[in-house]
Amino acid sequence: MGDRRAFVRLRIVVADDDPDTVRTLQLLLEDEGHEVKTASDGPAALYAVRDFGADVLLLDIGMPGLNGFEVAQKLRERYGSAKPTLIAITGRDSAADKSFARSTGFDHHVAKPYEPRQLVALIDSLARAGSADKRTH
Amino acid sequence: MSASVYSRALLRAAELVGGRDKLAKVLRVPKEDLDNWIAGEAKPPREVFMRVVDLILDETSAAGGQSDAPEPLPHDAAGSSQRGID
Numbered sequence: 001m002g003d004r005r006a007f008v009r010l011r012i013v014v015a016d017d018d019p020d021t022v023r024t025l026q027l028l029l030e031d032e033g034h035e036v037k038t039a040s041d042g043p044a045a046l047y048a049v050r051d052f053g054a055d056v057l058l059l060d061i062g063m064p065g066l067n068g069f070e071v072a073q074k075l076r077e078r079y080g081s082a083k084p085t086l087i088a089i090t091g092r093d094s095a096a097d098k099s100f101a102r103s104t105g106f107d108h109h110v111a112k113p114y115e116p117r118q119l120v121a122l123i124d125s126l127a128r129a130g131s132a133d134k135r136t137h
Numbered sequence: 138m139s140a141s142v143y144s145r146a147l148l149r150a151a152e153l154v155g156g157r158d159k160l161a162k163v164l165r166v167p168k169e170d171l172d173n174w175i176a177g178e179a180k181p182p183r184e185v186f187m188r189v190v191d192l193i194l195d196e197t198s199a200a201g202g203q204s205d206a207p208e209p210l211p212h213d214a215a216g217s218s219q220r221g222i223d
Binding site: 064065074 | 186
């Protein structure tokens with residue numbers, strides 16, 4: 001691969017109301033060496049981020065309770081720049097959608113349907129980008 | 138399905154503040170409305186539900202939360218300088 005930066009094991013919260021999606025992503029990311037917690041609604045995603053000290057939150061936009069945008073806004077309010085890296089997983093993929101996602105606090109945007117490997121590659125880039133100033137497990 | 142999200146959060150908040158009566162006062166809403174939301178007969182207004190979530194986050198954080206983490210401090214995995222919506 002040529003990327004020689006050290007790998008950092010990340011704490012990742014996967015938030016989606018579809019149990020199959022959550023389970024699949026959990027297995028995939030754990031297989032990559034990350035620690036994963038799951039949440040099935042917006043409030044649960046907030047509690048999980050807080051309790052788990054998440055590095056990354058994979059967030060479905062259409063969730064019950066609070067949608068992904070509301071969760072992102074809440075995290076930005078509470079943690080500012082110390083919030084976890086937020087990745088939107090959404091069926092909306094226009095430039096306007098991406099711009100709105102960014103304005104609510106999202107850092108990355110993955111459009112549905114997506115290839116699991118695409119997501120793993122993004123997480124891997126975060127794990128390596130964070131290696132300089134983050135803990136290594 | 139989604140009503141249970143509201144019910145669960147409202148019940149948790151009521152437990153944290155010491156009961157439904159107290160929660161209704163904290164939220165400044167009629168007790169009957171609160172009972173209806175908890176029963177899943179209606180959805181709480183957005184701003185009320187946001188306050189409920191904040192209350193739970195604040196109260197469980199003050200009490201040490203459900204984990205042994207003393208204070209929520211999410212890590213900044215990617216480094217803020219390199220971020221962007223892909």
